[in-house]
Amino acid sequence: MSTVFWHGTAEVPDGWGPSVVALGVFDGLHRGHQRVLDHAVRLGRERGAPVVLTTFDPHPATIAGRPRDTTPVATVEHRAELARRHGADQVLVLPFTECLARTSAEDFVDGVLRRTLDATAVVTGSNFRFGHRGAGDTALLRKLGPVSGFTAHALDLLPGCSSTLVRTLVTAGDLVGAAAILGRPHRVHGTVDGEIVTPCTTLLPPPGKYWARTPHGDRTVEVEAGLLLADLPDGPTAVDLVDAR
Incomplete structure (x- = not known):
């Protein structure tokens, strides 16, 4: 929203x-x-x-x-x-x-x-x-x-707490580490068309399967070739990436 x-x-x-x-x-x-x-x-x-x-x-x-x-x-x-x-x-x-x-x-x-x-x-x-x-x-x-x-x-800054480190952790697939810095799971906003989520944000983890929270319940999503794939209704959505499966 x-x-x-x-x-x-x-x-x-x-x-x-x-x-x-x-x-x-x-x-x-x-x-x-x-x-x-x-x-x-x-x-x-x-x-x-x-x-x-x-x-x-x-x-x-x-x-x-x-x-x-x-x-x-x-x-x-x-x-x-x-x-x-x-x-x-x-x-x-x-x-x-x-x-x-x-x-x-x-x-x-x-x-x-x-x-x-x-x-x-x-x-x-x-x-x-x-x-x-x-x-x-x-x-x-x-x-x-x-x-x-x-x-x-x-x-003063909190030690070990930076957006640069969040980027590093997410792109390395460490979603748990990124969440510890963010204080919440890393969220990807996008629009679903079929099973492809076109992200408004492009900070995605490496290819693989991930456990995620969505507006339609918890489920497995997949990152492939720089795309987020999720079985969700078409339209705008927000996907919280929790951990690798």
């Missing part, structure tokens, strides 16, 4: 805020990301302010930075659904374009955090970078916060 989110700053209602912002890529919304969001939710409840999880799509590394695997761990819709499940009141998805990649860190703070979201607190992971050439970091957020009206909070 899709979850409504703001797609770009133009969709944020005029006069929104003040709010607490959880800021990051959150490409898998794994347990480390959840820790950042949980802290933002606590601050929001203390301050009586709504919590806005702010993320980017596509992954910034598809446009800026060193080339690396950016295969989505979770669709934007799934991220928004999970964010709300973990306490976010709203989700803002910023389209990561060449224009945004060239935006200075200072302009990002002023335009998105201050003017659009009226942030009273901004919570990130300790390694978060933003702005042109990644010039913005948590130290800059702490510096700009007092003049922009927010406090900056940087949380």
Whole structure:
């Protein structure tokens, strides 16, 4: 099921805020990301302010930075659904374009955090970078916060908890290990046509048979030649891959 989110700053209602912002890529919304969001939710409840999880799509590394695997761990819709499940009141998805990649860190703070979201607190992971050439970091957020009206909070990362490791584990077929990091089974969204599921996400384990949870009950599915095969009714579906059979 899709979850409504703001797609770009133009969709944020005029006069929104003040709010607490959880800021990051959150490409898998794994347990480390959840820790950042949980802290933002606590601050929001203390301050009586709504919590806005702010993320980017596509992954910034598809446009800026060193080339690396950016295969989505979770669709934007799934991220928004999970964010709300973990306490976010709203989700803002910023389209990561060449224009945004060239935006200075200072302009990002002023335009998105201050003017659009009226942030009273901004919570990130300790390694978060933003702005042109990644010039913005948590130290800059702490510096700009007092003049922009927010406090900056940087949380240490959970050891061994990263989307990169999730990708590595799923593509190696270790779905149990990936689930331990995600805090849930790895989910593939797609559309069923016959027995072929055309994934919206392409992060699939190696060829083989897997035990899965589906909207139509638990069953065996198969990965073959980069395709997910499942005996399911035609139409959109979500398949949670649990373990190899």
